[in-house]
Amino acid sequence: MSKCISLLGSTGSIGRQSLEVIAACGMTVAALTANRDVERLEEQCRQFRPELAVMMDPAAAADLRTRLADTPIRVSSGMEGLIEAATLEGADTVLTAVVGMVGLRPTLAAIRQGKRIALANKETLVCAGELVMEAADAHGAEIVPVDSEHSAIFQCLQGSRDRGEVKRLILTASGGPFWGWEKEKIASATVEQALKHPNWSMGAKITVDSASLMNKGLEFIEAMRLYRLPPEKISIVVHRESIVHSLVEYCDNAILAQLGVPDMRLPIQYALTWPARTAAVAKPLDLLTCPPLTFHAPDYDAFPCLSLALAAARTGGTATAALNGANEAAVALFLAGKISFGEIAQRVEHALATVPVAQRPELEDVLAADQAARRAAETL
Numbered sequence: 001m002s003k004c005i006s007l008l009g010s011t012g013s014i015g016r017q018s019l020e021v022i023a024a025c026g027m028t029v030a031a032l033t034a035n036r037d038v039e040r041l042e043e044q045c046r047q048f049r050p051e052l053a054v055m056m057d058p059a060a061a062a063d064l065r066t067r068l069a070d071t072p073i074r075v076s077s078g079m080e081g082l083i084e085a086a087t088l089e090g091a092d093t094v095l096t097a098v099v100g101m102v103g104l105r106p107t108l109a110a111i112r113q114g115k116r117i118a119l120a121n122k123e124t125l126v127c128a129g130e131l132v133m134e135a136a137d138a139h140g141a142e143i144v145p146v147d148s149e150h151s152a153i154f155q156c157l158q159g160s161r162d163r164g165e166v167k168r169l170i171l172t173a174s175g176g177p178f179w180g181w182e183k184e185k186i187a188s189a190t191v192e193q194a195l196k197h198p199n200w201s202m203g204a205k206i207t208v209d210s211a212s213l214m215n216k217g218l219e220f221i222e223a224m225r226l227y228r229l230p231p232e233k234i235s236i237v238v239h240r241e242s243i244v245h246s247l248v249e250y251c252d253n254a255i256l257a258q259l260g261v262p263d264m265r266l267p268i269q270y271a272l273t274w275p276a277r278t279a280a281v282a283k284p285l286d287l288l289t290c291p292p293l294t295f296h297a298p299d300y301d302a303f304p305c306l307s308l309a310l311a312a313a314r315t316g317g318t319a320t321a322a323l324n325g326a327n328e329a330a331v332a333l334f335l336a337g338k339i340s341f342g343e344i345a346q347r348v349e350h351a352l353a354t355v356p357v358a359q360r361p362e363l364e365d366v367l368a369a370d371q372a373a374r375r376a377a378e379t380l
C-alpha cells in the first residue's frame with residue numbers, strides 16, 4: 001500500500017510501533033518528530049530517510065542538525081517545526097503520537113490540509129474535540145482512531161449507516177494496577193507501582209492515567225467527540241484481560257465487539273490502511289488458550305479521577321480542556337516525586353472548581369483554559 005506518513009512523536013511507545021507497521025506495510029515516511037531523544041531520532045532518520053526531522057527542543061534540534069549533516073534531511077524545531085511536519089505536501093497521512101495537548105495545533109493544521117489523521121493523541125480530542133471535528137468536516141479530512149478502544153468501536157461501526165441505530169458504546173477498561181485496592185492504599189501508591197500496567201507497555205503519562213482511571217475518563221470524552229454521541233450513550237465496563245477492546249450495542253440489542261491480543265500494532269495498522277485490511281503485524285488471538293473473559297462495574301469511589309472526567313464531559317465547553325491541562329500538570333508532578341498519587345485527583349478537582357467554563361469555545365478559549373488549569377493544579 002503506497003502511503004506517505006508524517007509521524008509526530010516517533011520516538012515514543014506508539015511512534016516506535018508505528019514505524020514497525022510502516023516498514024512491514026512498505027509505506028514511506030515524510031517527517032519524524034520528537035521532543036528531546038536525539039539519539040533515537042537520528043537512528044530512525046537514518047533508517048526511514050524522511051524529508052524533515054523535528055525536535056521540539058531547540059538545543060536538541062541543533063544537535064540533530066550536526067549529526068545529520070551528511071544527509072539531505074532538513075531539521076527544524078519547536079511548534080513551528082511540528083506544524084511544518086504535519087502539513088508537508090508529500091504526506092497523505094499524519095499519525096499523531098505525541099503525548100499531551102501539544103498535539104492540538106499540528107493536528108488542526110494537518111486537518112486544514114485535508115490529510116488523514118491517524119489519531120493516537122487523545123488529548124487533542126479531549127481538549128478541543130468539537131473544533132477538531134468541525135474542522136475535519138469543513139476540510140474533508142478523515143480522522144481514524146488509533147486508541148485501541150476507539151479503533152474497536154470504529155471497526156464495530158463499519159457498515160452502520162445511521163448513528164441513530166447505535167444504542168450505546170461500551171468502553172472496556174483494564175482497571176489498571178490498583179484494581180481491587182482500598183482507596184487509602186491507592187492514594188499513597190508509588191510511581192513504580194503506578195507504572196506497572198497489567199496488560200500494556202506504554203509511555204509514562206498514559207500509564208499513570210490508566211492507574212488512576214483518568215485514561216478511561218479521557219477516552220469517554222474522546223468517544224463522545226469522535227462519534228458525536230451524548231454521555232448517556234457511552235458506558236464503561238472493567239475487563240481485566242484487555243482482549244475485548246470495546247463494543248457497540250445497537251438498537252436491536254445486538255452487541256458487536258472487536259477482540260485481539262493487547263498489541264497496539266493492530267489499531268495502528270488499521271488506521272493507516274482503512275478501509276482496507278492488510279497482512280497482520282500483530283500476533284493472532286487464540287480463543288482456546290486465552291484467559292476467561294470477565295466484566296465488572298467500575299469503582300467510582302476508589303477512582304475519583306474517573307468521576308471528575310465524567311463530570312467535565314457533562315459540563316462540556318472548556319471544562320474538558322481544564323480537566324486535561326490540570327491532569328497533565330498533576331501527573332508530571334507525581335512522576336517527578338513532588339506529589340502523592342492521591343493528590344492528582346485533588347489537584348484536578350481544584351482546577352475544575354476554579355477555572356471558569358466557556359461554552360462553544362474558540363481555540364484561544366481552549367488554550368486559555370488549559371493554561372489556567374495547569375496553574376491551578378501546580379499551585380494548590
Ligand SMILES: NC(=O)C1=CN([C@@H]2O[C@H](COP(=O)(O)OP(=O)(O)OC[C@H]3O[C@@H](n4cnc5c(N)ncnc54)[C@H](OP(=O)(O)O)[C@@H]3O)[C@@H](O)[C@H]2O)C=CC1
Pocket residue numbers: 008009010011012013014015033034035036037038056096097098099100102120121122123146147148200201202203204205206264
Ligand atoms: N502507548 C500506547 O499504547 C497508547 C498511547 N496512546 C496515546 O498516544 C499518545 C502517545 O503515547 P505514548 O507513545 O505512550 O507516549 P510516549 O511518552 O511513549 O511518547 C511520546 C512522544 O511524544 C514526544 N513528546 C513528548 N513531549 C513532547 C512535547 N512537549 N512536544 C513534542 N513532542 C513531545 C516524545 O519525544 P521524546 O521521546 O523525545 O520525549 C515521544 O516521541 C498519547 O496521547 C497517549 O495517550 C493511546 C493509546 C495507546
Ligand SMILES: CC(=O)[C@@H](O)[C@H](O)COP(=O)(O)O
Pocket residue numbers: 147148149172173174175176200206209210211215216264
Ligand atoms: C492501549 C490503549 O488503548 C490504552 O489506552 C489502554 O486502553 C490503557 O488501558 P486501560 O486504561 O484500560 O487500563
Ligand SMILES: [Mn+2]
Pocket residue numbers: 147148149219
Ligand atoms: Mn485506550
